[in-house]
Amino acid sequence: MTTAVSLETEVWRALGTVLDPELDQPVTELDFVAGTEVDGDEVHVDLRLPTYFCAPNFAYLMVADAHDAVAELPGVRRVRVRLLDHFASEEINAGVAAGDGFDAAFPGLAAGELDELRRTFLRKAHLAYQEQVAQQLLREGTELADLVEVRLGGLQPSTALDRLRRRRDQLGLPSGPDALLLVDEHGDAVPVEGLSARLRFARTTRVSIEGNAGWCRGLLDTRYGSGGTAARSGLH
Structure with missing residues (x-):
C-alpha cells in the first residue's frame, strides 16, 4: 500500500x-x-x-x-x-x-x-551538451580531427554525458556506446570541416542557457525570497 x-x-x-x-x-x-x-x-x-x-x-x-x-x-x-x-x-x-x-x-x-517548440529546445540542449563533452576532450589533448571519431562508449561518465544521452533518447537520436559523440540534429556524423565554427556556435548556445538559468534564479529569489530552497510539501 x-x-x-x-x-x-x-x-x-x-x-x-x-x-x-x-x-x-x-x-x-x-x-x-x-x-x-x-x-x-x-x-x-x-x-x-x-x-x-x-x-x-x-x-x-x-x-x-x-x-x-x-x-x-x-x-x-x-x-x-x-x-x-x-x-x-x-x-x-x-x-x-x-x-x-x-x-x-x-x-x-x-x-x-507545442511539440515543435519542445523539440527546438531539446535540440539546443543536445548541442550544448555535445560541446561541453567535446571541450573537455579537447582540453585533455584530443585533436580536432580525432574528435569526430569519438564514440559515447569510450567516454568517461559525467553529468554532461548523462544529459546528452537523455536528450538524444528524447529526440530519437542514437545514444548507445557505438554512437558518435558529434552528430547533427538528424543523427548524421559531423564532418571535421567547419567543426571549429560549429563548436563555437554550440558554446554560445550553452553559455546562453546557463546565463538565463542564473538570471531566472536571481529573479525568482527577488520575487519570492526563496533563497533557493524548494518547497517539498505544503501549498503556498
Missing part, C-alpha cells in the same frame, strides 16, 4: 523530470515548485515562475508536463496543477485541467501546438 510519505517522494521525483524548456533544467532544481500536497489518491501541485510575464507557451509546457508526470504515478487518481502569480494563470490552469491543449486555451493567439 502506498503511503502519503512515499507518494510525496514519488511526486517530487516525477516533478524532477519536468524541464523548463528554455533552461533545460528541472523545475525542482530551479525552485519553480511552490508546494505539493498529497490527499489520499489526489495530488495538488503549485508552480511559480520568476516573473509575472514569463512566456505563456513555456509556462503551459511546464504545467502540462507536471500534470502528466504526476498523473502517471501508480496510486494517483486525480491531479491538480496550478500556476501561481502569472498573467495567464487562469487560461493555463483551465486548459491543462481540461486537457484541451495550448491552442484551445489561447484561441486566435497560438500558432500550432
